[in-house]
Amino acid sequence: MKEQIPEETIANLEKQLRYISGMIKQNGRKILNHYPITSPQFLALQFLVDGDLTIGELSNKNGLAFSTTTDLVDRLEKNDLVERVKDESDRRVVRIHILSKGRTIIEEVIQKRQQYLGNVLGNFSVEQTETLNEMLTYLYEEMHHLKHN
Numbered sequence: 001m002k003e004q005i006p007e008e009t010i011a012n013l014e015k016q017l018r019y020i021s022g023m024i025k026q027n028g029r030k031i032l033n034h035y036p037i038t039s040p041q042f043l044a045l046q047f048l049v050d051g052d053l054t055i056g057e058l059s060n061k062n063g064l065a066f067s068t069t070t071d072l073v074d075r076l077e078k079n080d081l082v083e084r085v086k087d088e089s090d091r092r093v094v095r096i097h098i099l100s101k102g103r104t105i106i107e108e109v110i111q112k113r114q115q116y117l118g119n120v121l122g123n124f125s126v127e128q129t130e131t132l133n134e135m136l137t138y139l140y141e142e143m144h145h146l147k148h149n
Helices: 007-032 039-049 055-062 066-078 100-123 126-147
Strands: 082-086 094-098
Touching (some): 007 039, 007 100, 039 055, 055 066, 066 082
Antiparallel strands (some): 082 094
């Protein structure tokens, strides 16, 4: 039988994860201030790095209304970060494709985020960092598993 985790421990973990998430988001916003995009636009570009999406698919991933996503894509397109392309197998379908300028922004911002995290982890030992990585990976996998069941 599994050992019961004390409620106080769970409450503390939730609080710490919430605070850490908030600090990472705050730092991410600070980094984005140096780029011509908003946080929702950055999130959209992150999804598009993995492959072209329709407005509907992007809307679902972003959790935004279809019309809001259309406006967001219009602004990204105006700034030469994405382009609309017709699907080769079905000309009625329009996909959003990230352009090199958009890809470069994603790469630079993620690199700066990683530098920030590297600085934060500067006082950790290699063993502590590896253990933290293993535990966070396990937590992510458990949460992902619960989400899809």
